[in-house]
Structure formats: C-alpha cells, structure tokens
Amino acid sequence: MNKPITAISTMLFLVACGGSGSEGLNTGTDSAAPSLGAALPDATDTKSLEVDKDFAFETARSIDVEFDIVAAQNDEATVSICTDYTPVGTEFDVDFDSCTLSGALNNGIFSHTMDVTNDKESVVGIVLFQDAEKAPMYKEFTVDENQRTKSDGSSRHVIVWK
Numbered sequence: 001m002n003k004p005i006t007a008i009s010t011m012l013f014l015v016a017c018g019g020s021g022s023e024g025l026n027t028g029t030d031s032a033a034p035s036l037g038a039a040l041p042d043a044t045d046t047k048s049l050e051v052d053k054d055f056a057f058e059t060a061r062s063i064d065v066e067f068d069i070v071a072a073q074n075d076e077a078t079v080s081i082c083t084d085y086t087p088v089g090t091e092f093d094v095d096f097d098s099c100t101l102s103g104a105l106n107n108g109i110f111s112h113t114m115d116v117t118n119d120k121e122s123v124v125g126i127v128l129f130q131d132a133e134k135a136p137m138y139k140e141f142t143v144d145e146n147q148r149t150k151s152d153g154s155s156r157h158v159i160v161w162k
Contacts, residue, residue, distance in 0.1 A: 065158075066111050072137070075131060079125060081101040081102075123159070143159070
C-alpha cells in the first residue's frame, strides 16, 4: 500500500512542477544563444585599427603653475590647486581631497609643475592665510586656456595668478 501512495505523490509533484516536458530545458540544440559579433555587425579585430603616429595614450597633462600674488606678499599663506569644486557666489565649495598640489607661498610667489588628468577642464586655486581673520582667495583656471611654447618646440600648459 505504501508503493501506490509514493507513486501518486510523485506524479502529483511532477504535474505541479510543470511535468517532465523538455520545452524549458536547454538541450544544446537551441540556436537562441547570440553569437559574439551579433550586437556589433561592423566589429573588426584590433589588428585592422589604424592610429596616427602622433597619438599618445597619455591620461594626464603637465601644467606649469606660476603664482605671484601681490595681495599675499606680506602674509604667511599656503596655496592649493584642486580639481573637484562647485562655484558658490564668489567662492567655491572645494573637495580638499581633490587637491593635487599644495605648498607655501614665499612672499606671494609659488612655482611648481603638476599633472592634471585629461577629464578635468579647469582647476581652482585657493590661498589660505595663517591669519584666520583674512578671507581665503579663490581663482578658477581653465586648464587648456594658456599654452607656452618651449625652446624645443613642444608646448606646455601654464596657469598664472598675478
């Protein structure tokens, strides 16, 4: 009597779960799987690519920083150059973790070279005075705005604050 109950239970279980049909199973004969190049009908391999001989895979550009800030000549101050910021009136909300360059102003003068990734079109310079009563100074620079041609014919980006 136990065997008929087991057989009936198994049959009910198979019917409830969708039976034993093979319509939902992948038997390896389905042609529904996409081929590798189907989404890109004009796809080519990399050996057919042509690249200009002057193309470089550089992800950043060098920038010469030349500051001679008259308003900071007689004060102890530091300068920072930052890439992530939002203008807020005449000042900026700056993510100081994005500052790629920081240093002390020496009689208002600061000169350095820094790298900026190609996705950044502008940076902000911030002068912070040791005297907390003096308000910080901000200046935004467009990175590709100024270029200098060097004696060897190459060009460099430069930002100048005077």
